[in-house]
Amino acid sequence: MENHSNKLGEILIRERVINKEQLESALKEQKSKKLPLGEILVQLKFAKERDIAIALSKQLGIPFINLQLEILKVQVTDDLKKLIPENFARHNVVIPLSLDGNLLTIAIDDPLDLETLDNIRKMTQCDIQAVIATMSEIKECIDAIYGKRDLLEEAISDTYTTEGGIDSAREKEEVSLDQLIASAEEAPVVKLVDLIINQAIESRASDIHIEPFAKYVRIRYRIDGVLYEISPPAKHLFLAIISRIKIISKLDIAEKRLPQDGSFGVRKGNRQIDIRVSTVPTIYGEKIVMRILDRNMTPLELEQLGFSKEEQTIFEKYINMRMGLILITGPTGSGKTTTLYAGLNRIKSPEENILTVEDPVEYHLDGINQVEVRTKIGLTFATGLRAFLRQDPDIIMVGEVRDLETAQICIRASLTGHLVFSTIHTNDTASAVTRLIDIGVEPYLVTSSLIMAVAQRLMRRLCPDCKEAHIPNEEEIHDFGIKAKTIYKAKGCKKCRMTGYYGQVAIYELLEVNDEIKDLASKNNAPHVIKAAACKHGMRTLRESAFEKVERGITCIEEALRATMGIE
Numbered sequence: 001m002e003n004h005s006n007k008l009g010e011i012l013i014r015e016r017v018i019n020k021e022q023l024e025s026a027l028k029e030q031k032s033k034k035l036p037l038g039e040i041l042v043q044l045k046f047a048k049e050r051d052i053a054i055a056l057s058k059q060l061g062i063p064f065i066n067l068q069l070e071i072l073k074v075q076v077t078d079d080l081k082k083l084i085p086e087n088f089a090r091h092n093v094v095i096p097l098s099l100d101g102n103l104l105t106i107a108i109d110d111p112l113d114l115e116t117l118d119n120i121r122k123m124t125q126c127d128i129q130a131v132i133a134t135m136s137e138i139k140e141c142i143d144a145i146y147g148k149r150d151l152l153e154e155a156i157s158d159t160y161t162t163e164g165g166i167d168s169a170r171e172k173e174e175v176s177l178d179q180l181i182a183s184a185e186e187a188p189v190v191k192l193v194d195l196i197i198n199q200a201i202e203s204r205a206s207d208i209h210i211e212p213f214a215k216y217v218r219i220r221y222r223i224d225g226v227l228y229e230i231s232p233p234a235k236h237l238f239l240a241i242i243s244r245i246k247i248i249s250k251l252d253i254a255e256k257r258l259p260q261d262g263s264f265g266v267r268k269g270n271r272q273i274d275i276r277v278s279t280v281p282t283i284y285g286e287k288i289v290m291r292i293l294d295r296n297m298t299p300l301e302l303e304q305l306g307f308s309k310e311e312q313t314i315f316e317k318y319i320n321m322r323m324g325l326i327l328i329t330g331p332t333g334s335g336k337t338t339t340l341y342a343g344l345n346r347i348k349s350p351e352e353n354i355l356t357v358e359d360p361v362e363y364h365l366d367g368i369n370q371v372e373v374r375t376k377i378g379l380t381f382a383t384g385l386r387a388f389l390r391q392d393p394d395i396i397m398v399g400e401v402r403d404l405e406t407a408q409i410c411i412r413a414s415l416t417g418h419l420v421f422s423t424i425h426t427n428d429t430a431s432a433v434t435r436l437i438d439i440g441v442e443p444y445l446v447t448s449s450l451i452m453a454v455a456q457r458l459m460r461r462l463c464p465d466c467k468e469a470h471i472p473n474e475e476e477i478h479d480f481g482i483k484a485k486t487i488y489k490a491k492g493c494k495k496c497r498m499t500g501y502y503g504q505v506a507i508y509e510l511l512e513v514n515d516e517i518k519d520l521a522s523k524n525n526a527p528h529v530i531k532a533a534a535c536k537h538g539m540r541t542l543r544e545s546a547f548e549k550v551e552r553g554i555t556c557i558e559e560a561l562r563a564t565m566g567i568e
Contacts, residue, residue, distance in 0.1 A: 324451035357384035429511035
């Protein structure tokens with residue numbers, strides 16, 4: 001047994017966990033922060049939690065226990081849980097391990113916390129034997145024994161039992177600005193808003209919807225492209241929640257009659273996350289949507305998006321051309337920008353001057369000059385494009401073709417020796433060709449500049465942990481042309497929140513603008529005529545791309561049908 005007169009720092013030096021300089025630095029820090037030495041050493045990253053716990057065990061002669069291993073053997077009974085209730089265990093970071101007669105053995109990270117030990121002794125009427133464990137392991141075991149606590153569910157549940165906020169009886173009356181600000185800054189409201197955002201990030205949500213109705217509030221997360229409802233807070237807190245979000249987004253909380261847009265940033269671990277906020281007035285109050293953008297997300301490689309080998313070969317052929325216009329088409333949220341980023345990431349090099357104008361800049365791309373649209377000061381897609389043409393560009397990316405002016409500048413740039421990428425909102429590739437003509441671009445300019453159109457959608461991937469094998473029946477083989485002997489269905493597990501899906505994959509339709517397509521477009525032929533000609537030359541439709549992924553076990557028939565609904 002170690003000599004108890006030994007100091008913790010001396011033991012750590014003797015065990016070669018820290019050196020003298022680190023100890024001196026920690027002791028100086030301890031004077032200002034007035035925290036235990038072990039906690040200071042962990043904060044400064046001079047030592048790990050376990051190093052401190054083992055040294056403390058040697059200093060005090062109290063056994064150290066590895067709970068990650070021991071918890072497999074520990075059977076905490078209901079009687080033990082009653083002796084030390086969950087709230088006490090969580091607040092004091094302590095866990096009961098066994099009861100032998102009147103001797104209660106507990107795990108604690110700080111056995112010198114005599115006040116906690118005394119409280120346990122009085123509460124349980126037992127003699128206490130303490131063993132040392134790390135704080136993080138004790139917290140993990142508390143979750144394992146008492147059940148993991150959903151902080152958001154708990155906070156929302158509390159809103160139905162408290163009187164805080166502006167009550168529903170006064171919602172239709174005028175509420176003063178001071179009242180709104182005061183209620184928005186109350187601790188329960190601040191905590192609730194933080195938890196709503198934090199859980200959305202942990203759930204991989206892309207958007208948060210907060211919607212008021214006559215007698216209740218609805219909160220929904222968009223996960224893998226589908227909205228899921230979560231437990232809502234009490235209606236009386238709605239105004240305070242909305243005001244809190246508007247304050248941190250730097251919006252005018254007194255303005256409730258007009259839509260507003262704002263943003264704020266949050267940090268989660270080493271991730272910097274931007275939250276884009278949009279408000280719209282409804283008959284029951286302001287609806288808020290928050291778009292979650294992870295600035296640290298690395299652009300995906302082309303191989304990760306969902307291209308088949310043949311599709312990727314075609315796509316790479318065109319993005320490596322020296323001039324021309326490439327359009328990516330699809331509805332909002334179909335992954336168009338991600339595909340563009342992956343393409344730019346593949347072709348960027350020190351020899352290329354690449355510029356982008358976006359609204360907003362979603363990912364930061366190393367080595368690429370990115371400009372964000374600011375319409376309030378006159379920086380639009382069109383003005384950004386004009387400036388780009390004086391910046392000696394090789395490759396230009398325009399976030400979206402929204403009007404004739406932007407389309408004309410894109411086409412002019414592509415015809416004067418630049419490769420131009422952009423997006424446009426149409427249902428399929430053939431419609432992208434005719435949309436440019438519809439907004440006023442001359443057909444001959446479209447056919448001279450456009451070299452490829454790509455339509456895409458996002459489908460949910462089957463959860464790899466729970467997907468079930470399925471032998472296709474005759475009807476599925478006949479109706480969907482399934483050739484694989486085994487396909488898969490969604491089931492549901494804890495990992496995928498019982499949905500059966502985890503993550504998304506893109507499906508593509510690639511139209512190469514050959515001479516026949518140019519001829520049909522120049523004569524103003526309808527999209528279905530252009531599409532038929534492209535299919536004759538081997539183009540695979542979105543529906544065909546979706547069912548190719550069904551056969552590969554990436555998704556299921558139901559999801560393929562959902563993702564391509566309304567597409568011929």
